Amino acid sequence: MDTRFTSLFTHSKDIFFVMDMNGVIMHTNHAFRNILNYSDDELTGINIAALCHPADKERQAESQGSLLLNKKLVGYQSRIKAKDGCYFSIIWSVILNEDDNLIYSSGNTLAGMIGQSEDDIVQHTIQSLNEGFIVLNANWDIISFNPAFQAMTNLSLTELAGANFMEIKSLGLTESVESEFQLSLTCKKSIQVQYLNAYSNSWLRINIYPYQDQLAVFIRDITEIKMQEWVLELEKKVLELNAMSQYTLAQSATELLMGIERIFPDMICSVLEVDDKQEKLHTLAGPRLPQAYSNQLEGLSIGPNVGSCGTSAFHRKQVIVSDIENDPLWADYVGLAKPYGLKACWSSPVMSSKNSKVLAVFGIYYHTMRKPNKEELNIIERTVNILRVLIESKKTEDNIREQNHRLQTIANISSHELRKPVATILGLVNLFDNDDLQNPLNKEIIGHIDTTSQQLDGVIHSIVERTAYIKAFEADA
Template sequence: MDKRFISFFTHSKDIFFVMDMSGVILHTNPSFRQLFNYTEAELLGINIADICHPADKERRDESVGRLVADKQLIGYQSRVKAKDGCYYSVTWSILLNDDGLIYSTGNPVVGVPAKSGPASDDIVQHTIQSLTEGFIVLDTGWNVLAFNPAFQAMANLDESQIRLSRFTSIESLGLTPRVMDELERSLTNKQALQVQYLNTFCNSWLRMNVYPYHNRLAVFIRDITEIMLQQWVLALEKKVLELNATSRYTLAQTTNELLMGIEGIFPEMICSVLEVDDAQEKLHNLAAPQLPKNYCDAIENLSVGPHVGSCGTAVFHRRQVIVSDIENDFLWADYAGLAKQFGLKACWSTPVISSKGSKVLAVFGIYYNCVREPNDSELQLIGRTVNILRVLIESKRNEENILDQNNRLQSIANISSHELRRPVATILGLVNLFDKDDILNPLNKEIIAHLDTSARELDDVIHSIVEKTLYMRVNEAEIYGEEVKGGR
């Protein structure tokens, strides 16, 4: 830190701190520590983001870019958390110095809680300032009379821009005629209401809680995109599980419905599911609603291996494989040209492992037409989808196994009632014809020959029954991942 600043800011009544370009605090003055009630040791080395309000993050990230470009920021406002958990709104003047350090001086905004004990108005003001929801007050001409930092972050405007703008002209809110009609109705009827809508400007869902007071409206605005996505995913899972419970839908049809639902919720996703053969060596297309047919045909019968794109590798290693840039990833060295033909630039693949963990049943793949990595919400979706796919695949295979067993049991019953009875009846009849009084009777020799033939026929029938029974045991064990003990 430049020594010329130390003496001045040590005695300044303004709050002051120095941080590096990554946001790590290097120095604070006594006024800073006194206002927020931290010791110098508690602040030294922590990142400024750790004591700033979460709702200010996006605006803070944008301010860094402006600071790098302009070397200074004047009038930047943020909320800083004191040691007791209270947030103070501060207006900052920020300078990026030639030494690569960031120097910030600030003044608390009037109305934040005082250390000696805030009055009721101060408590209300502090609560509004600390909300992660946007808050604004509007008059009948849709002028913004008051707002909190969360709304400022949502609007992506500085304080002066908001004060000079009418609410209806703030593009980042994506206001629709229906929303404005609802606000007008609340103002006219003096009735509180709630309205939610898709903000097409930033592709997010917003919910407004509107409260009229005299000729003004107090409006709380919340981003509910995550809530809406969770509701849609739950509804999709319910629908798919209900379809799976009916015999009218095949596994491929049900899986296709699941993937189409996901692509409807996340329009940029291109989903696919490849089944893995019993030998765990080859992949076969099960469902891929949006993938080009020519691409699906090209990867049909794809081998499992340690460097076979995302899907083949995920099955080989039995773990998730995230490839954010197909063109420059060694796993796609042999397949990048194919992906490029169809504009596929990223692929995330996750194996669907059986409930007993013995086999990989399938692999769930997500493609993108741009280079990108998954965020936390997408990783959660992938995990849920893999669980649903496991249920779909195992339940359908169980159904097929039960049907096959029923057919085999019916076959065994038919063998027992017809093919088994015939040689037994023949043997019994021949035994009755055997001349016990005259062992040397020539007829006995023929009877013994017929008995031998019938006994061999009976042995073949019994062998067939044992084989069918053993197959049922083996097939069931494979489905549940168990070891078959014993044999014929």
């Protein structure tokens, strides 16, 4: 860089940096480093794209093409990431110097725009939003839009400029949504509408604000929020059902899996219980899994190379297989899955609360080869936790039922079997002749007392056994 401009460049209050034609930063000034909280070494040599907001990268690529053509850009807006992860919205003036083939950029943040017009600040703020924003005229033509809206539509700047909002296929607008726009424009009424975008299989929330003959529209992807709501509702419903004595564990688990499959239509879910000896798998639930396939899993031994579920139970850890046909864990079992078009299987163990044993394995199958994303890993974790609650609560119910049965047995023994030998012994004692100890009748009475005492001992031993079982159960609970 020309030394004549070095001092101006270094001490300017404006953000200033120089990069080469590939976007690699060569120089930054103090203002740039101070605002973003990077050191000179941290910035020099990195590509400017690494600092740009993901939603701005396509616009950045397009602006580079415009810069090469026109040699300058004025009023270009982008969001740059600071060291703490926050983004600063910056308006840039950019010049391509053909003498040295370097790009010189000078910018201002919103914080540095004090004194500018209120309209400029509002416009700058709107451009920085993560929500999509557009302004429409009465014919639904797009007058203005921000980078977030462009990212949402996956259209280029050229395609969006002057485009008709109602004709953008990627938004998946339905007739009912379109009618809400017409109502807002006609009645000058602010409206909020939520709908499923069938094109992208995502939920969008639109807020429409009429102003004169135009509409200001904010669009937000609320898919994650909707899914969280659905999962919470599903968990509540399943836990309530599981608390009812007439619902079996298999029924509760099936209800849970069906709910998950409604939220994630591509998932095919299953739950395999692990026996008490931690040796075999038993089918508990799998509403969409082919019955013939489920039948082949029944009684399958767990092991280090037994598909996804058997391996997960053996190692007590999550096993993600994205390609069943070519994964060594499925080498001996690929023939089971192939006829049903199952291409991927992710399995997670359901551990007991004390982490002492594997209660079951939660499996997810897909008809395509794939790995889980963050959202899917989250639902797996939540489902495993709910399954643990379902299984342990039902096991506790079964143990309490067995305990009550044993207590009732003890009560029956106490009220009948215990009283009978005691009454017999007391009656025999009353017949005993104390005046003539050598009386033959006394010997016969002593024999009966001995026999009856042995019966009584057996009854008492039975009570002790049942009591010991109950104490052992309480200790494990």
